[in-house]
Amino acid sequence: MGMDNQAFIYRMFSKFYNENIDRIETPKSIENREFGFTIFKENVMIRHKGFMRAEDLKEFIRKTVPSNVYYSTAYYIMPEAKMDEKGWLGSDLFFDIDADHMPTECNKIHDTWTCEKCGLTSNGVTPKKCPRCGSESFDEKTWPCEKCLEAAKVETIKLIDMLTGDLGFSISEIKCSFSGHRGYHIQVESEEILKLDSTARKEIVDYVTGTGIDAIFHGLELINYGEARILVGPNLDDFGWRGRAARGTYEFLLKATAEDLKRLGLKSRVINEILANKNEILESWKTSGPWNMVRGLGLNGWRKIIQRGISLQSAKIDTVVTVDIHRLIRLPGTLHGKTGLLKVSFPASEIEAFDPLKEAVAFKGGEAKIYVEEAPKFRLGDEDFGPFKKQTVSLPLSAAIFLLCKDAGEVIDSNV
Ligand SMILES: [Zn+2]
Numbered sequence: 001m002g003m004d005n006q007a008f009i010y011r012m013f014s015k016f017y018n019e020n021i022d023r024i025e026t027p028k029s030i031e032n033r034e035f036g037f038t039i040f041k042e043n044v045m046i047r048h049k050g051f052m053r054a055e056d057l058k059e060f061i062r063k064t065v066p067s068n069v070y071y072s073t074a075y076y077i078m079p080e081a082k083m084d085e086k087g088w089l090g091s092d093l094f095f096d097i098d099a100d101h102m103p104t105e106c107n108k109i110h111d112t113w114t115c116e117k118c119g120l121t122s123n124g125v126t127p128k129k130c131p132r133c134g135s136e137s138f139d140e141k142t143w144p145c146e147k148c149l150e151a152a153k154v155e156t157i158k159l160i161d162m163l164t165g166d167l168g169f170s171i172s173e174i175k176c177s178f179s180g181h182r183g184y185h186i187q188v189e190s191e192e193i194l195k196l197d198s199t200a201r202k203e204i205v206d207y208v209t210g211t212g213i214d215a216i217f218h219g220l221e222l223i224n225y226g227e228a229r230i231l232v233g234p235n236l237d238d239f240g241w242r243g244r245a246a247r248g249t250y251e252f253l254l255k256a257t258a259e260d261l262k263r264l265g266l267k268s269r270v271i272n273e274i275l276a277n278k279n280e281i282l283e284s285w286k287t288s289g290p291w292n293m294v295r296g297l298g299l300n301g302w303r304k305i306i307q308r309g310i311s312l313q314s315a316k317i318d319t320v321v322t323v324d325i326h327r328l329i330r331l332p333g334t335l336h337g338k339t340g341l342l343k344v345s346f347p348a349s350e351i352e353a354f355d356p357l358k359e360a361v362a363f364k365g366g367e368a369k370i371y372v373e374e375a376p377k378f379r380l381g382d383e384d385f386g387p388f389k390k391q392t393v394s395l396p397l398s399a400a401i402f403l404l405c406k407d408a409g410e411v412i413d414s415n416v
């Protein structure tokens with residue numbers, strides 16, 4: 001009786017696009033964008049496609065039913081030409097924030113990788129090279145869990161804050177979207193950034209990631225005070241990275257354990273001083289700051305602590321993506337082939353309250369019976385599912401398609 005997974009997912013994607021084709025968001029200047037698709041059967045990327053009108057794009061998606069739909073952040077004179085003959089006109093400023101790049105506590109539980117060459121398998125973040133055979137190709141199983149998505153959201157909020165507060169973009173020109181899997185996308189469509197080359201974009205990357213920020217260029221210094229030499233440093237409400245460094249330092253000290261401080265290379269006497277006077281240190285920020293309060297802690301010790309604070313304040317983006325001015329990105333309003341969830345865009349101002357596991361649910365109504373090999377507990381909409389292990393379950397269509405797209409089971413039957 002069993003149906004083929006891929007045929008079932010294809011049929012559901014096709015039904016979705018037939019009923020929801022207008023959820024697809026047409027990018028600005030569609031005629032200058034390159035499009036790319038993966039299709040179910042071959043699982044290869046078809047790219048260098050162009051469309052003159054939104055209707056043509058929608059018609060193509062409805063007929064082809066791709067497993068993934070992408071478009072270029074770049075604008076070209078001839079999007080269908082070979083890469084070096086397209087005629088680059090500019091590119092949106094784009095950021096990818098993905099839980100894959102964040103070592104959350106829970107990914108050790110729900111994420112696994114298997115080396116395709118030697119078969120070594122383990123939990124957590126996938127390494128760049130297999131520790132046993134050195135191969136770089138892996139079969140990964142990662143899950144869009146609530147905690148990971150929350151971590152990605154925190155990074156996205158930090159980024160939006162820097163783009164508006166420090167770099168001067170208005171919140172209305174920042175487009176935010178949930179990727180449909182494990183992260184968020186931030187896109188700025190603005191004349192000002194259109195023509196920036198990779199090097200200029202790298203400068204922006206360095207800024208938002210706090211790369212090369214050193215406290216001694218941001219207010220940390222020894223000054224003469226009468227006969228004495230005293231240490232001064234950045235304040236919590238200072239502008240730009242100066243304030244961020246101070247706030248990050250405060251945040252770090254608020255939670256720091258002896259172990260955290262030891263990792264910075266501080267001496268145990270200094271560590272004890274910090275921990276014994278924690279409340280006074282935190283309080284001191286209301287006045288002149290903590291810089292002269294800890295016996296034995298001088299400019300270099302503070303510099304290390306502030307460095308930790310800077311890394312807490314930096315936005316954990318995938319740096320390669322922002323620098324790439326020919327990047328293809330997922331089109332909002334289309335389905336993610338590995339989850340069956342939608343890439344959904346929303347105003348950046350609404351990010352705090354945005355619930356990706358609710359807003360991205362594409363399939364409403366219907367049920368399917370599936371056999372699940374293994375899946376951690378997950379939530380879609382208001383319902384929790386799993387964990388499952390080697391069992392047959394009847395699930396709402398959205399949860400069933402999610403597991404099938406994740407390659408975690410086999411479809412048995414459905415009423416759709
Ligand atoms: Zn290996």
Ligand SMILES: [Zn+2]
Pocket residue numbers: 104106107110145146147148149
């Ligand atoms: Zn997680």
